[in-house]
Amino acid sequence: LVELHVFYVPAEVWNFKLNTVPVALTSKFVSAGFIRVSPHITLRVLREKLxxxxxxxxxxxxxxxxxxxxxKLAVVKAKQETELELKSFVPPYALYPELYLLPGVEHFEDVYSLPSLTQQKHHIIEEANRFGHGSRLSRLSQQKPEKSKPFLESIKSRRQVENLEVPSPVEWGKTESVPVSQTNNKQDKNKRIPEKEFGEKGKLNQLADENKQNNLTCPKEYVSPPSPPFLALALNPAQVPVIQAAKNKMVEQLQQTKKDRRHMEKTREELTKKAKGLLEQNKLRRYHVREEWKKRYFETKKATVSLEDTLNKLQQDLELYHQKLLLQLEARDSPKRPNNTATSKNYTIIRIATVQHELDQLRRKLDDTKMRLLIEIKMRKQAASDLRALRAELTQKKIHSASFLQSRKSGI
Structure with a gap:
């Protein structure tokens, strides 16, 4: 089973014109709780048991x-509900395990696919009534003509005055091309004036209807102002060759810079390859040296075990022989001079042998300590070198992972 967090999309966030909503506005969505369902059921089954x-x-x-x-969030069509499974709404198919619902809507159609402007108006009014915006649009449609009536009447009167005062060039052409008397011209002018007024009234009525329809279809549409005209710069003809030469020079410098950059990039790639090759060679060489040293160490250690056993046996034999020698010397000298043992010759020999034996033992201990110390120093050096190699490898992996995460974030 998978867990999905269910969100309701508020009507004020939804873009009815584009029929979508940006993902950045998910913080304004309303939570409806979470569900635990099988990832293989379809949206149609979930709709019945939500x-x-x-x-x-x-x-x-x-x-x-x-x-x-x-x-952005897109609407799932009715046919797609029977095909889409819930596993497409959880990772790795989705960024978060979330399910979004747009309440109060059964189906969407394309607003711009209707054939006429009146059908567009009725369709938008119906959609607005579904979402509770019908009263606002009806109030807009009622208020806009009331506000535009005095404006249209002022434009109409202004147009009539202009038409009465100044004749158009077409009228001048017509009056000059037709040879009639002055009274006939006055009658034609008097006839044209009401015709113009009728034509202007028709045009104004048509403009008013179009404004009404535009206000109904796009009540919040913003018309951007026209862009300002480009300023024409006055150039001296004598400066044209100089400017052209400077332009050519800049183009040549740019091309040369591009060539240099390509060459430097190629050099950098070659140096990077060489550095990587040297690092690999150094790593391989160190690996071989370490393996060879380990091999020699273990072989020496195996041979040392048998040598140590032989050495221990010889030391025991030497100790026994020394004890026997001392006992023999003491037994030979004791019946001759029992009271003056400090000045006897045998006593001196015994003391010399004892001191020599102690010195030999101290030398052996010193040699053992030296050997152990050398082994410990070598082991510490090897451990330090291995630690430095591991730290360098860890730093390289961290840099690689950081660059990989940064590239993934930029790609997303």
Whole structure:
């Protein structure tokens, strides 16, 4: 089973014109709880049992599922609900295990696919009534003509005055091309004036209807002002060759800079390859030296075990021989001079042998200590070198992982 966090998308966040909502606005969504379902059931099955999964909450059927595509949430069509499974809403198929619902909607159609402007107006009014915005649009449609009536009347009167005072060039052409008397010209002018007024009234009525329709279809549309004209710079003809030469020089410098950059990049790649090769060679050489030293160490250690056993046996034999020698010397000298043992010759020999034996033991201990100390120094040096190699490798892996994560973030 997978766990999905269910969110309701508020109506004020949804873009009815584009039929989508950005992912950046997910902080404004309303949480409906979470559900635990099988990842292999479809959205159509989930639609029928969503209330049970949410803990017995009554959920209306008038909602649409949304799916995160890129940086926006898109509406899932009815046919797609029978094909999409819930595993496509959890990682790794999705960034977060979340399910988005748009309540109060049964289906969406393309607003711009209708054939006429009146059908567009009716369709948008119906969609607004579904989401509770119908009263606002009807108030806009009622207020806009009332506000535009005095404005249209002022434009109409202004146009009539202009048409009465100044004749158009077309009228001048017509009056000059037709040879009639002055009274006939006055009658034609008097006839043209009401015709113009009728034509202007028709145009104004048509403009008013178009404004009404535009206000109904796009109440919040913003028309950007025209861009300012480009300023024409006055150039001296004598400066044109100088400017052209400077331009050519800059183009040549740019091309030369590009060539130098390519050459430097190529050199950098070659140096990087060489450095990597040297690092690999150094690592391989150190590995071989370490392995050879380990091999020699273990072979020497194996041979040392048998030598130490032989040495211990010889030391025991030497100790026994020394004890026997001392006993023999003491037994030979004791019946001759029992009271003056300090000045006897045998006593001197015994003391010399004893001191020599102690010196030999001290030398052996010193040699053992030296050997152990050398082994310990070598082992510490080897451990320090291995530690430095491991730290360098760890630093390289950290840098590689950081660059990989940064590239993934930039790609996302």
């Amino acid at each position: 209330g049970e999964y949410l803990g017995g909450v009554t959920v209306t059927d008038k909602f649409r599922f949304l799916k995160c595509i890129g940086k």
